[in-house]
Each structure stands twice: as structure tokens, then as C-alpha cells.
Amino acid sequence: xxxxxxxxxxxxxxxxxxxxxxxxxxxxxxxxxxxxxxxxxxxxxxxxxxxxxxxxxxxxxxxxxxxxxxxxxxxxxxxxxxxxxxxxxxxxxxxxxxxxxxxxxxxxxxxxxxxxxxxxxxxxxxxxxxxxxxxxxxxxxxxxxxxxxxxxxxxxx
Amino acid sequence: xxxxxxxxxxxxxxxxxxxxxxxxxxxxxxxxxxxxxxxxxxxxxxxxxxxxxxxxxxxxxxxxxxxxxxxxxxxxxxxxxxxxxxxxxxxxxxxxxxxxxxxxxxxxxxxxxxxxxxxxxxxxxxxxxxxxxxxxxxxxxxxxxxxxxxxxxxxxxxxxxxxxxxxxxxxxxxxxxxxx
Numbered sequence: 001x002x003x004x005x006x007x008x009x010x011x012x013x014x015x016x017x018x019x020x021x022x023x024x025x026x027x028x029x030x031x032x033x034x035x036x037x038x039x040x041x042x043x044x045x046x047x048x049x050x051x052x053x054x055x056x057x058x059x060x061x062x063x064x065x066x067x068x069x070x071x072x073x074x075x076x077x078x079x080x081x082x083x084x085x086x087x088x089x090x091x092x093x094x095x096x097x098x099x100x101x102x103x104x105x106x107x108x109x110x111x112x113x114x115x116x117x118x119x120x121x122x123x124x125x126x127x128x129x130x131x132x133x134x135x136x137x138x139x140x141x142x143x144x145x146x147x148x149x150x151x152x153x154x155x156x157x
Numbered sequence: 158x159x160x161x162x163x164x165x166x167x168x169x170x171x172x173x174x175x176x177x178x179x180x181x182x183x184x185x186x187x188x189x190x191x192x193x194x195x196x197x198x199x200x201x202x203x204x205x206x207x208x209x210x211x212x213x214x215x216x217x218x219x220x221x222x223x224x225x226x227x228x229x230x231x232x233x234x235x236x237x238x239x240x241x242x243x244x245x246x247x248x249x250x251x252x253x254x255x256x257x258x259x260x261x262x263x264x265x266x267x268x269x270x271x272x273x274x275x276x277x278x279x280x281x282x283x284x285x286x287x288x289x290x291x292x293x294x295x296x297x298x299x300x301x302x303x304x305x306x307x308x309x310x311x312x313x314x315x316x317x318x319x320x321x322x323x324x325x326x327x328x329x330x331x332x333x334x335x336x337x
Contacts (some may be wrong), residue, residue, distance in 0.1 A: 003284060003308075003311075006284065006286075007283075007284050007285055010284070010285040010286070011285065014285075065283060066311055066312060066315070099318070099320040099321070099323065100282060100283045100308075100312055100320045101282040101283075101320040101321045103285075
């Protein structure tokens with residue numbers, strides 16, 4: 001408990017110090033609970049997610065960093081490895097390939113990498129996975145782009 | 158060399174098991190630590206029974222007990238263990254190689270082991286604290302990555318791999334809980 005708190009505090013300070021280091025990631029800690037974080041990540045360029053800003057929710061277990069944080073998308077996203085309803089993410093480093101050397105920041109980077117390189121063979125979103133597996137890249141991209149526009153882009157007023 | 162009393166055998170095996178456990182984590186250990194561990198392990202014989210005896214063999218004895226502990230007592234322990242666990246002929250050759258090692262042994266191996274690595278950052282990847290933080294033991298894994306001892310022990314007790322490079326840092330039979 002104490003160890004996880006201390007470690008998260010270190011990460012917090014690191015995030016504050018290197019705020020401009022990675023303009024694609026904006027990690028924010030909950031005001032009252034250091035075990036709850038949110039992140040805003042920019043959709044990687046040359047993907048259907050380009051131009052979108054996606055919100056992630058982190059729930060950090062007390063045994064962190066021995067156990068991985070629970071991360072999910074709060075913003076709707078059409079991606080083979082993200083559950084369309086719950087936002088749950090299928091990513092090995094968040095499950096069995098977790099290592100304490102990962103940080104919240106590097107997890108965000110891994111998620112951005114996953115957005116750019118979907119793994120259609122382990123889909124949480126079957127529709128999305130099937131489009132890619134059947135070779136309908138265009139169909140997948142237009143669906144993904146549509147949801148990016150609908151959910152991840154600020155509404156023009 | 159005087160033989161070790163039979164009564165001490167439990168302790169020898171305990172300390173050997175403990176050394177073995179620590180060995181894969183490649184760090185120098187001292188006698189105090191070892192005796193503390195022996196005290197703890199004395200109440201935990203079930204754990205020791207799960208360690209195959211053939212694994213408590215010459216390899217770690219040479220490298221750990223002698224190279225690390227460098228106590229005359231340890232050599233005695235090593236001899237006793239060799240007599241007990243290996244065939245006589247093998248034991249003889251092991252004893253010779255132990256002596257060869259001792260002859261070539263001038264500087265303590267600890268000096269090399271304690272040197273902080275320059276390639277990796279000086280932070281412990283588990284707690285993100287500085288490694289040199291006062292009063293905390295460090296552990297160097299087989300892959301040369303260094304962590305705080307308490308940090309990495311919490312991790313390897315369930316995972317066996319180095320957090321930074323995923324090298325298998327601990328062997329199956331070495332996973333015991335010294336309950337320290």
C-alpha cells in the first residue's frame with residue numbers, strides 16, 4: 001500500500017516535470033485519490049484515429065507496480081482490441097506480460113502503439129476484428145474514422 | 158578439516174537452500190544475513206524438502222558459498238555437502254576445483270558486483286527511487302540489472318523474470334520464501 005503510493009507519487013512528479021516531453025499524452029491524477037488517473041491521448045497520425053483525443057481511465061491496484069493498472073477507454077473507439085461497450089483493452093502488457101518497469105506514461109505509449117497497430121487475431125471487438133481479418137481495410141478504416149469523428153473530436157459550435 | 162556435527166546438517170541444508178535462492182539473484186551476502194535466514198528457515202522444513210538435492214551441488218557451492226561468503230566455515234559446509242550429495246569421485250574433483258578457485262581468488266568478488274551499472278539509469282525500476290538511497294540493500298540480477306533488494310524480491314517471488322529485460326532471473330527450484 002505504502003509502496004504503491006510512494007511509487008505513484010514519483011510518477012506524478014515525473015509527469016509534472018516532463019509535461020512537454022510527450023505532447024501526445026496528458027496524464028492527470030485525480031485530485032483526491034492517487035489511485036485514480038485519467039489520460040488524454042492523441043490518436044496517432046496516419047491512422048483512422050488521427051485528429052481524435054481519447055480519454056483513458058486508470059484504476060491502480062494497491063499492489064502496484066507488482067500488478068498492472070486497470071486501463072480502459074472512456075471515449076468510444078472502434079478498434080479490434082478495445083471492447084466497444086466497456087472500453088476494456090486487450091493488451092498483453094496490461095495482463096500477463098506486465099512488468100513493474102512499465103509506468104503509467106509508458107502504458108499510454110503502448111496503447112497509442114496498439115491504436116496504430118491493431119491485433120485483429122485477439123479481438124475484443126469482433127466486428128472490427130473481422131473487417132481486418134477479411135481484408136476489408138477500407139471498411140475498417142471508415143468505421144473507425146466515423147467513430148473518431150463522432151466520439152473523439154470536439155464538437156464544432 | 159574437522160567434520161561438521163550431524164546435528165548441524167539441518168542448518169547447513171537450510172543455509173545452502175537460502176544461498177541457492179540468493180545465488181541466482183547474484184549479489185554478495187554476508188554471514189549475518191545468512192544466519193538470520195537460517196534461523197527463519199529452521200521453522201520451515203517443508204519448503205526445503207521441495208528443493209531437489211541434486212541442485213544443491215558444486216556449481217553454486219563454488220560460486221556462492223566460497224566466492225561470496227568466503228568464510229572458512231562455508232568451505233567446510235561445501236565439503237560436507239559435496240560428500241553427502243555427490244559421488245565420491247565427483248566430490249574429489251569438485252574439491253580440487255574449489256581449491257583452484259580459492260588460489261585464484263585475490264580480490265573480493267563483491268567489489269565488482271557492487272559497482273553500479275552505468276548503462277541503466279540509477280533508479281530502481283520497481284519503486285523508481287534512486288538506487289543509492291541510504292540504507293537499502295541492492296540486488297543485481299543475472300542480467301546485470303540492479304534493484305532494491307526488497308523491491309525485486311516482492312516481484313520475483315511470483316514472476317522469476319527481470320522486470321526490465323524479462324531474462325529468467327530465478328530458477329524454479331530456487332523459489333522459496335525465506336520469510337524474512
